[in-house]
Amino acid sequence: MYSPPATTLPTALRALPQHYGPFRTQGAHIDDAGVRFSVWAPNAGQVCLIGSFNGWQPQPMQREGDGSGRWRLHVPQARHGDLYKYRVRDQHGNEVDKADPYATRSEPAPGNASQVWALDYAWGDAAWMAERGRRQALDQPMSVYEVHLGSWQRREDGHFLGYAEIGQRLAAHCQALGFTHVELMPLAEHPFYGSWGYQTSGYYAPTSRYGTPQELMQLVDTLHQHGIGVIFDWVGSHFPSDSHALARFDGTALYEHEDPRRGFHPQWNSLIFNYSRYEVRDFLVGNVLFWLAYYHFDAVRVDAVSSMLYLDFARSAGEWLANEQGGHENWEAVQFLQQLNRAVYAAFPDVHMIAEESTAWAGVSRPVHSGGLGFGMKWNMGWMNDTLRYFERPHIHRRWHEGEIRFSAAYAFNENFVLALSHDEVVYGKGSLLARQPGDEWQRFAGLRLLYGYMWAHPGKKLLFMGGEFGQEREWHHERALDWQLWQRPLHAGVARWVRDLNRALREHPALHARDFESAGFEWAPLEGHHPTVLAFLRHGAGESVLVLCNFTPEPVPRLRVGLPLAGRWREILNGDAAIYGGSGMGNLGGVEAQRQPLAHMPASAQLALPPLCALVLCHADAGN
Template sequence: MAKTSKANSQSEELQQEEKATAKPKTTKKKGNADNKQENEPINVNPPQLKNVEVYSRFTDFDINLFKSGKHFRLYEKLGSHVVEYLGVTGTYFAVWAPAAKYVSVIGNFNYWNRDSHPLFVRWDESGIWEGFIPHIGKGEAYKFCIGTQDGRQLEKIDPYAHYFEEPPKTASIVWDNWYEWNDKDWMKNRWEKNSLSAPMSVYEVHLGSWQKTLDNNVLSYGEIAERLVNHVKQTGFTHVEFMPVMEHPYAPSWGYQVTGFFAPSSRFGNPQDFMYLVDELHKNGIGVILDWVPSHFPGDAHALFEYDGTHLYEHPDMRKGYHPDWKSYIFNYGRNEVRSFLISNALYWLDRFHADGLRVDAVASMLYLDYSRNAGEWEPNEFGGNHHLEAISLFRELNEVLYSNFPDVQAIAEESTSFTGVSRPIYMGGLGFGQKWMMGWMNDTLKYFEKDPMYRKYHQDQITFSTVYAFSENFMLPLSHDEVVYGKKSLVSKMPGDEWQRFANLRLLFSYMFTHPGSKLIFMGSEFGQTAEWNYAQSLDWHLLEFAPHQGMQKCISALNALYKSQPALYDKQFAQEGFEWIDTSDRNNSVLVYSRKGNERKNQLIVVLNMTPVPHSNYRVGVPMQGIWTEIFNSDSEEFYGSGKTNKDALIAEEISWQGKAYSIALTLPPLGAVILKVK
């Protein structure tokens, strides 16, 4: 189990150092600050120290781990750390820049003078420069000035900085990660919430555009906490997934062009403010998944690109080191120190920020050497194939480290190909992820629902095909941000027909999604039928909830989430073939599908009937697996959801009439463009 102390997995010394100066700027948040004073005097007669003193937090063992690619707590060593040395409080700086001729720290404290505070290079050929600067502490803005072998002077951020100036400014800020957590109960029991046999319904959120102020400014982490907790509780999602919160200079990248891998974005507050947001979600029983981007980084001059004048973090061969689609740079996955950087970063968000999982972005782009490349633009691996062996090795080691340190989290791959074993154990030859996005299901489902219901009978195979491979991986069903941008239209706007039919179609789609095997993910705004495409620069259209169709849609999502969490048949075996059975796929003319979901106990079995056309049916006979009284526990056509109200209010008694391969059957009302879910008493 993951530890849940104030600073997980730290030594007592590191805890005391970080606590000594922790004082987040948020004042109204309960439990968000301690009683320590910043830079509290230690000695009334401190010794006279040089501008920079020789000082190190590294042991020989640390260096050996770092050079061998096995140091996974580098955030405790590299970067900036407020410490006491010889009775004087100051900041220790350490940076990896093996090709540099010299490195100095520049900031407001020395008027950005490149010569006044040089760091010392270590003797052990680790490429680490370090030193202690007295009398500066938390809140100090700084960069590293790096002199290159070819005579350039680069002003670079600290790759391990915990905090940055608010964009467009780019300086790193001396900060700490100490926080008084209040989520002990959640952390102790979260293995139950993150289990593969537990319901996982994820609400995907972009922090900058979920809600905004009336004058279109972003909310703070604290303001988001209060509003988001209430909304997620109302709609019933089990988890929130944040699109990348890591610091990034370019807002239109949505956070996917990361520069500060160890810092939550300062657009919304400081690191403790973000911890508060996570804490509040946890206290209300809501898990937190973070988007994580190890696939690439931007070429901004102040960031990781050519960090010490050489291709330090990116692969030097641009056939492996440059991404043609995103005009960004790809990490050198075979370099030990870079592997330590990436795995340390993944661990950091689970350790210091209590994240319950990572959704790893663009996995496919890392797995294939020829991803988005034409013939002649890539080099085969040593066996002549197109698999990126170093990236595959990284994923396996990453997941091994994550799950050995935090066995109660989920690592989720956004992987769009048929690569074998993404969510299978490493000992079976898999990559070791807990789950994988089911992109094929998403594509087929949306294509089917976009069709006029009149023609759906010709495309029945498109909606049933997913179950052919649904159990080859632990799949999460995503209807994510990527499906509602760049001219793709919002989900409700994709649906055919008039307004009533569009909303009925979307309720039907979600009903199908929540009863299909696998965990679920829905992008913000879709839960109330946002009509416009998502725009990162403005708030969701919350005013739409004044109107009945949108109110009904949100109530439908709330009901589906409640159903998913209350019916073991929908989650007990959500990744196993035994949890699903087709009852009938042959009624193409009416575009009706019938299937069963099964849990660990036979009595919990559900029957799902989907009518994919706007034509209602009376006395529609469906085969059921057992005799007894069947009741309707959900109907997407309920008037409460803005439906027409064609429901099955009376109990349905199973008759001994063989139908659809079952010994018993019932006759029920099928609503137009509606889903009916039945359970036996």
């Protein structure tokens, strides 16, 4: 069997076990004498190759004699850029033309053929890659800008921008606002643009809507050269039933389950991977390793992990099958996720695996050897739901819902959490984050700044969906670009300045990031008197402490005494009510003096003014910059 020379593989893949790299031999591989094609279709009666190199006339492929179920053919006249498909005949004589599951490029829509494509690229990000492990350590700041490439910006005629154009613009935008990472919503090829990429058909091919594989590499390279990491959004939970893709690939349920109670997802009208098949597990594990190796992605966000873990996820009675113990846990998926995370961290110890998981499953971001799933981080969906529910409440009602805004501190260190205000929170009638704030225009903008200030000061890494950084007014829609003209309005520009300054403070003050995942890095600060709509807490890290105060009503608190661990000058480093952000300008003239006047368990205290709908952050003058 043909294998490409080890020197053509990215370094991290050369020592991989053979079964973790099925893309090495399957798919279309260019050699000096043409192109070698290989496809897995064990139950097919016949497989033929059709393509632009043979006039789309079927050329029979040979079944491998090793029992692997693979078919192969070498085509001397095939070249880089040629289109092709596999014509698969099942055991009953039915024929379907299939795209190559391992194709590295797909034909631009509306076509769906695969394309022979070499992945050569001269990377210029050596400095980033050498420093990636340090820059992405768990004690470093992480602020993620989530982007849907088709609707972030567009050309004047409404057409998509290309990967390379977007890369230059994204780099400038994120560098100006201080984001450390960009998360790209799914870019693997998908037949329906309106799925936002979450219905993947070509797992090894970046969507051709925005350009070539090399142009996507250029996008990543550009961001890296500007000091910005890139996160790949990956869907390993389900896939669409389009006839040209993975569904019943050889006439049987090859990648999915035969029984719809295991193999069909009613919520998304899609098919579920059969994690009990080692070939399917290797296809998926190899896919993540492929994107990390060939495209230099720095992290992978795994979509819909909850739907993988539970057999009854989004199903009614009679629509699912229990496991052997009679429970609803999908132990095959658990083993797959553990295998995936072990393989990724073994090959790329300086990347992150991040789970979108919305339940209380224990140990999602804990090591496999201690019974966890092995992810590095997990989205904190509980924090998101409680926080947005609280912020949507009229200000006058918030005093009765103090627990909603405080509850996250009770479990903030059970996992390595990412606080995510993602695309899911600004679609399907939910409205934009700005539109969900109560009150008049000034109060809505102040409330949005307060939401971000509270989020950036809260333990955990940060993620914000595009448009949120300048207060997008309309709900997001994938068919239109963001309303960039809003930057011309002072209140919107003020939100952007606030996000920029939050990111700067996050980077410059270790107390705000160094111990995001340690309970010792957080404690409540005592207040004199009961203030149900005021939060006061301290963040500690690297010898520094900062005080965070949040006022969740439009009523200022002109004299608030708070307990502190140190006497002396506490400098105001962030004030969301400052005039430059669109606030009323109330503050403490740059800081306050804490006296050796104990309050509760604290040896010192200070009296200060807390502005309306404001997040205030102060740092002891002997620490920080």
